[in-house]
Amino acid sequence: xxxxxxxxxxxxxxxxxxxxxxxxxxxxxxxxxxxxxxxxxxxxxxxxxxxxxxxxxxxxxxxxxxxxxxxxxxxxxxxxxxxxxxxxxxxxxxxxxxxxxxxxxxxxxxxxxxxxxxxxxxxxxxxxxxxxxxxxxxxxxxxxxxxxxxxxxxxxxxxxxxxxxxxxxxxxxxxxxxxxxxxxxxxxxxxxxxxxxxxxxxxxxxxxxxxxxxxxxxxxxxxxxxxxxxxxxxxxxxxxxxxxxxxxxxxxxxxxxxxxxxxxxxxxxxxxxxxxxxxxxxxxxxxxxxxxxxxxxxxxxxxxxxxxxxxxxxxxxxxxxxxxxxxxxxxxxxxxxxxxxxxxxxxxxxxxxxxxxxxxxxx
Numbered sequence: 001x002x003x004x005x006x007x008x009x010x011x012x013x014x015x016x017x018x019x020x021x022x023x024x025x026x027x028x029x030x031x032x033x034x035x036x037x038x039x040x041x042x043x044x045x046x047x048x049x050x051x052x053x054x055x056x057x058x059x060x061x062x063x064x065x066x067x068x069x070x071x072x073x074x075x076x077x078x079x080x081x082x083x084x085x086x087x088x089x090x091x092x093x094x095x096x097x098x099x100x101x102x103x104x105x106x107x108x109x110x111x112x113x114x115x116x117x118x119x120x121x122x123x124x125x126x127x128x129x130x131x132x133x134x135x136x137x138x139x140x141x142x143x144x145x146x147x148x149x150x151x152x153x154x155x156x157x158x159x160x161x162x163x164x165x166x167x168x169x170x171x172x173x174x175x176x177x178x179x180x181x182x183x184x185x186x187x188x189x190x191x192x193x194x195x196x197x198x199x200x201x202x203x204x205x206x207x208x209x210x211x212x213x214x215x216x217x218x219x220x221x222x223x224x225x226x227x228x229x230x231x232x233x234x235x236x237x238x239x240x241x242x243x244x245x246x247x248x249x250x251x252x253x254x255x256x257x258x259x260x261x262x263x264x265x266x267x268x269x270x271x272x273x274x275x276x277x278x279x280x281x282x283x284x285x286x287x288x289x290x291x292x293x294x295x296x297x298x299x300x301x302x303x304x305x306x307x308x309x310x311x312x313x314x315x316x317x318x319x320x321x322x323x324x325x326x327x328x329x330x331x332x333x334x335x336x337x338x339x340x341x342x343x344x345x346x347x348x349x350x351x352x353x354x355x356x357x358x359x360x361x362x363x
Contacts, residue, residue, distance in 0.1 A: 039320055043344075046315040050262070050346045054313040057243050057260040062352045064112050064221055065307045069095035069356040071115030071161045071214055073169035074302025077202040079157060079190065080173065080220065080249055092198040093173065094291035094301045095357065098268065099224070101287075104241065106334040108268045108287075109224035111249065114356070115159050115216035119148045123160065123213040124185065131203035134177070136160070136215065138185040145185065152180030152187055152217060159218035162210040169302070170202050170210065173218055187215075222246040223259075225266055234258065241314070264314045264345070267332035271306040272299050273358075279308075279351055287333045304357045310349040318342035 011019075075092035099109035121144070127137035136158065140146050152158065154176055162170040174189030181187075203209060226236030226244045233252035236242035243263040246256045269285040271277035277284035285308060290299040310331045319326075319342040326343045328336035 042320055046317070046344055047346075050313050050315055050344065053260050053262065054311055054346055054348045057263055057311055057313070058309060058348050058350050060245075060259060061223060061266075061309045061311075062350050064114075064223070065309065065352040065354065067114045067117060067219075067356065068112045068307075068354050069114060069301070069304075070117060071120070071159050071216055072113060072171045072356070073161060074300065074304075074357060076113060076159060076171045076173045076218075078173040078196050078199040079175050092202075093220075094289070096270075096289050096301045096304055096307075096354070097291045098270065098287070098289040101334065103225045103266070104227035104238075105265060105328070105337065107225045107265050108334075109222060109266075110268050111220065111222040113159075113221075114219050115161075115214075116219050117216070119151055119216045121145050121148045121215055122163075123209075123215055125211050127185075128211060129209050130205075131199075131207050131209055132191045132205045133209075134189060134191045136174075136187045136189060136209075136213075138187070138215070140182075140185040146182045148216075149180040149185055149187065150182035152176055154178050157218035157220065158187055158189055158215060160209075160213040160215040163212040163214055164210045172199065172203065172209075220247070220249045222249065222251050223266070224251060225263055226252060226256075226258075228252075260313075262314045262316055263311060264328065265310075265312040265331060265334060265336070267310045267334055269308040269310075269332055270299075270304060271308070273303045273305055275305070277306060282332070302357060304354050306351055306353050308349060308351045310347065313346050313348075315344040319344070 072095040074095050077092045080093045093113060095113045097111035101108065103109050121138050121142065124137045124139040129136060138145050138149050156176050158174045158176055160172050162168060176187060176189060178188040224244055225241050226234035227238050227241040229237035231252060233254055234242060234244055234256055235258050240261065241264050242261055243259045244256045245259050246253065269287060270289055271285055275284040286299060289301055289304060291301060312329050312331060322342050324342050325340055326345060327340045329345055329347060330336045331347065
């Protein structure tokens, strides 16, 4: 009976306090473990987000860089050729235009001109046109040409290069006035006789266009960083910089395409023919292309050998504890502001050979 009475007495206060202490310790340990794991997860998630974004941005930039100048001879005569900074009406549109330090926080921008590699076709040599004619004809008997002509759309640009005399180095760009006619092989263009002095210098009124021309839809792509939320264009802001892509040589504009978020800086360097450029040394690399020069200099677009892109990407949010001390990074010729914050950052650099331009230096 005494044993049963003792069993019914329950726990003593000391036993309850011991149990409570053990329980509190276990719960505290589990919470601490959860907090550590959560912070580690957020850190890894931010690092992976930056890693994926910077690789995507670099892939897009290097793909465009490799195709720079395709179907051009370093410069293009015709539409767009005398605008956006040209020294005179006779200066053609460069295949590569550099903008050194013109973006937010000293970031660079670049315009790349090339033919669409998926729509390359040859003008019909039996339908030779004058320089001031308003149509270009394509041979529909060549495989794929009817579909390619049908892909041409009004308000786009047609870019053609002269294959009949490579040493003459001529390429032309027209605005398309109507959709391509897949049944006749006809592309309707502006006749090129008004306003385009550079076109008239390369192809005077009354003379024939080249008998052999490689043509395609023109791609005029500009990459820049948008960090201004007051201009009404783009999705970027100082707290949320965005790498943007413009497709019509009018930037910033409301039809520009956001490419990758949180790209804080983009620096572009150039290597020209004859320069000794190393991937581990900045010597030999320059920050600009002499895009609008009237004279044939060594740093013109048609002397361009390589480009080096360097990107700085920032995490989408700051460190949870506000304990990580970060700062904007100085890369290439851009010295970052001496401020501190709690963002994580990654840097990626890549070099590409501008093969289409490099061929021109051999001619």
